[in-house]
Amino acid sequence: MKKALYRKRICAEKEKLTPEKVFHTPQYRDLLTSIGHEITGGKLTTLRLYDDKNSGIAGWNQGETVAVNLGNQITSSFLTLELKSDSLIGILGHECGHYRYTDSALRKRYAEHMLNGSWYPKEPVPENAQEKEALDAMNVYFERKDKAILSIFLQTASYLSNLLNDMYIEEKMCALFPGSIRRGILMNRDRNVEWLPTLREMLETEKDRLSILMNLCAQYALSSRVNAWDGADYELIDTLKLLMPVIDEAGKAADDMERYLATNHILLIDDILYEGDTLHHCVNKTDTYFDRIVSKESYILFLREKENPKVPFYTLEVEPDGTIRQKRAEFNRQNKDIDKVTSFLTLWQKEIQKRLTQKDRKSTEESRKLRQQNYQEIRDKHVVVHGGAFAGELLADLLEKDLMDLPVESAENEESPTEIAA
Known part of the structure; x- marks a missing residue:
């Protein structure tokens, strides 16, 4: 009876434990420090433990320092303290591996x-x-x-x-x-x-x-x-x-x-370079598009025909919410099939609208402001297209005409673009 009572009391006390009460203690720090020292052959000088639940980083190694994020998403996903501890030891093992072997x-x-x-x-x-x-x-x-x-x-x-x-x-x-090192690494x-x-x-x-x-x-x-x-x-x-x-x-x-x-x-x-060279347009001949990709102002997407998936068809510049700034085929043209392409893209846009996150909408606001500012700048400078089918036309007029903007509220109860041949 006494043994059963003791076990029950021990289980009750264990249920009161939280990750913070275990992993934030000096004793647990000493445990990880001891393990880190052992698996680096006694060379590890600094172990940093921190708790950042909003970070996607589980740990890192820089110079003589190994760091483990106690609040990382992987460890937090395990249900029991024992599994969480195994996960942390696995992260420590991974980062100490970098300490030992990464140049x-x-x-x-x-x-x-x-x-x-x-x-x-x-x-x-x-x-x-x-x-x-x-x-x-x-x-x-x-x-x-x-x-x-x-x-x-x-x-x-x-x-x-x-x-x-x-x-x-x-x-x-x-x-x-x-x-425990292998178990933790494989678990993670x-x-x-x-x-x-x-x-x-x-x-x-x-x-x-x-x-x-x-x-x-x-x-x-x-x-x-x-x-x-x-x-x-x-x-x-x-x-x-x-x-x-x-x-x-x-x-x-x-x-x-x-x-x-x-x-x-x-x-x-590299798809971007191949696409631009094949269609002979400016996506790989100017820094502008790459700068926009880096800043997440817009993205370059490639539209292919279902029957010819390896042949470049149209190249698109798209904002985070699916707004299409440009859609161009070979030599910056829009061919006779542009109506078919536009019809498909309209359905695709509406499908994208249904999946937008709050982060996407915030990025879209900034992207729209930058686009409008760019249009105004090139209009003020009276920039004219000098070659091709649109020679002599104002660039701002062409860009505004090409723009496919779609109100968010209209993106309901429409046919899925996955059903359209493109």
């Missing part, structure tokens, strides 16, 4: 070279004609030292190199520490995979195909598979299949340099 100086050197318009450690070697075209196109911007575009290249490259590095350090740490990895959307969901919600491809790379790196059971968009899956061997080899390479070489190779796939 921070090399990462900095790679970024500096790219922003200064040069490949590091060396230019990738194209393996086919398409990769050669992509390399030539990228080298144009490297030679120009075009900061706006190079910053987009670096953003993609950093994501890829970090992903490949994460693969390597997690495998190393799991092999070295097969107990599985939770991340659970949260990843299907390919179809990404195609319906993401603004650009490059982001979707990077997400697919993350899915494959985390789980050696992708969530594409519904068979959506075989073109992207085909692209990923080309990347799989590169990702696998780079994730196992003992030398960080190999992962940067692999990153350079993967960068040879």
Whole structure:
């Protein structure tokens, strides 16, 4: 009876415990510090614990410091204190893996070279004609030292190199520490995979195909598979299949340099440059569009015909709420099929309107202000189109005529654009 009573009282006391009462104590800090010291071979000098529930970052490593966010979203998603603790130990193991194996100086050197318009450690070697075209196109911007575009290249490259590095350090740490470190790392990895959307969901919600491809790379790196059971968009899956061997080899390479070489190779796939060159319009010949992408003022989307998904059709400039600023085919034209295109895009806009978040609406307000300001500026300067089918016309008139704005309240009870052939 006494033992049963004691167990009951112990369970009652445990139920009173909260993550703050456990993880914010000096004793728990000492536990993580001791583990961190052990798994870095006694080299870890500074462990920082903090609680930021609004941050998407679970932890980080910079120089001699390893940090763990006690309030991170992954850990918070587990139900029991025991699982939460395992998750935190997994995050500590991951960041200590970076401490042990990641060459921070090399990462900095790679970024500096790219922003200064040069490949590091060396230019990738194209393996086919398409990769050669992509390399030539990228080298144009490297030679120009075009900061706006190079910053987009670096953003993609950093994501890829970090992903490949994460693969390597997690495998190393799991092999070295097969107990709580491995359990925590794999728990957190599985939770991340659970949260990843299907390919179809990404195609319906993401603004650009490059982001979707990077997400697919993350899915494959985390789980050696992708969530594409519904068979959506075989073109992207085909692209990923080309990347799989590169990702696998780079994730196992003992030398960080190999992962940067692999990153350079993967960068040879670039939809924006290909689209602009094929249609001969200005999306890849001016900094304006890239500046707008970086600031999230607008996005570049590519419309393809269902019967010819690999052939560029129309290029769109779209604001965060689906407002279409421009829709242009080859040589900045609008062809005889523009009515069909506009009809489809109207339905697509209404579908997008149903999915807007508060953040999207806020971004839209700023985007609209910038657009109106730009129109007024080019009208005041009396900017005229100098070539092509619209030579002699005011640019402001053309842009205002091309604009497809849609009131939010009209986006109800309409046919889904997924039912329209485009």
